[in-house]
Amino acid sequence: MDILIAGVSTRGLVESAVRSGLHHRIVAVDYFGDFDLGLLCTYRSIKNDLRLPYDAHHLIPASSGLAWGALAYVANLENHPSVVEVMADGKPILGNSPAVLVSVRDPARFFGFLVRAGIPAPKIAFCSKPPKLDSNIPWLRKPLRSGGGHEIAVHLPGDRLEPGFLLQEYLDGLPCGAVFAADGRDACLLGISEQLIGRTEFGTDGFRYCGSILGSTGAGQTEWGDLVGSIRQVIRAITREFHLVGVNGVDFILKGKTVYPLEINPRYTASMELVEWAYGLNIFKTHLEACQGRLPGFDLLAHPDMGCFGKAILFASRALIFHDPRWWFDQGARDLPLEGEQIAQGKPVCTVFSRGQSRSECYDRLTRAAAEIEWTCLHATTSVWQQA
Incomplete structure (x- = not known):
């Protein structure tokens, strides 16, 4: 089967697909058109081929003329179910349907479900001066179509809340993400990672996502078991409510021992290639099988502590x-x-990777790798290849 993979950056899922050994022909459309994507498959780039800024709707003309029989998608198409529907044009969608995307990405419905299910969750509001808004609670302004931490900011008293945004209670805890496979009724937890947010070492600030470190989040064996158990309950409840299929992610805040879900990413997520690296579980194959109703026989607690696996996105501190x-x-x-x-x-x-026995060792290696790449780009008068 010929499969089109579409989204803002497709390299991760495409690489998993090529590595899966399933012999599907893969084509891709995304914004960046990365060098290494070209090593993997035929692709079209909004940036380099269409010469346009990123807009999810531009993926539609970018895919014109490509031959494919089924569609898989990555970020940020979860925020554009109509684009997914138009692109598919009646062909099979390998992942959550547009109707599921509309449902699970609706903050009112998602947080309403969490409250009804007794799952701890931050408070939310949809206007700048809602009734009973507690002035002692710190609030974040967050886009309804959120992704990667873009446009999230602290909401100050007196600030206007623009259309397309909501307020979310700020929780002081560890930002984390969990990834799982779902079959519409049940879910299998695949990994838990710390999220790197707004790190100046990688050229960003604020609430911008810039990487993940997969590991036990510093927890002891008993605490780790409790955390895994808590997240399993959350993802199973959410899967049953919203009928999720394929691989998905959930962002959450870990405050003490309590898990506070923030949002569902109903598609391939950035930390999944760390799961593939750490546990040898091919994400693309897992995704296709879960879409067909088969969950992997994988138990996260059965895997011994193998240290930490990290990735970081380097943002340019200057041109x-x-x-x-x-x-x-x-x-x-x-x-x-x-x-x-x-x-x-x-x-x-670009993205850099590292592995270490501890979180600090893994993180230090990420920062050194990022610094080396940026320094070379800024200072080398001849190419690295020529110097080597």
């Missing part, structure tokens, strides 16, 4: 020109720009 993508690819970096591509300040450069 730079990228060189030698093939050399950096061979060093293990991914999502690489094309040779000579100009990257504006604040835009993503």
Whole structure:
């Protein structure tokens, strides 16, 4: 079967598909058109082929003329169910249907369900001065179509809440993510990671997502078992309520020992390639099988502590020109720009990876790898390849 993978950045799921050994022909459309995506499959890029800024609707003309028989999608198409429906044009959708996306991405319905189910959740509000708004509670302004921490900010008293935004109670805890496979009735937990948010070491700030560290989140064996048990209950309840299928993610705050779900990402997520790396569980194959009603026989607690696995997205601290993508690819970096591509300040450069016995060792290796790439782009007068 020929499968189209679409979204803002498709390299991760495409790489998993190619590695799966299932022999599907993969084609892709995304914004970036990364160097390493071109090593994997035929693709079209909004940025390089259409010469347009990113808009999910631009994926539709980008896919025109490509031959494929089924559609799989990644971020941020969960926020654009109508685009998913138009792109599919009656062909099979390998993942959650547009109707499911509309339902699970509706904050009022999602948080309403959490409250009814007795699952701890932050308070939310849809106007800047709602009745009984507690002035002692810190609030965040968050887009209704959220993703990657974009446009999230602290909401101050007197601030106006623009259309398309909601208020969400700010919880002081550890930002985390869990990934799972679902068959519409039940779910299998695949991994838990700490989310890296607004880290200046990777060229960003605020609430911007810039990476993940997969591991036991610093918990002891008993605490880890309790956390896994709590998240399993949450994902099973959410799966039954919203009929999720395939691989999905849930963002949550871990405050003490309590899990506070923030949102569901009903598609492939950034931390899933760490799960694949750590546990040898092919995510693309798991996704297809879950869509067909088969969950993996995987028990997260059966895997001993193998240390930490990390990835970080490097954002440019200043404008730079990228060189030698093939050399950096061979060093293990991914999502690489094309040779000579100009990257504006604040835009993503590439993704780096690391492994360590501890969280701090893993994180330090990520920061060193990111710093090396940016320093080379900013200071090298000749290419790394020529210098090597």
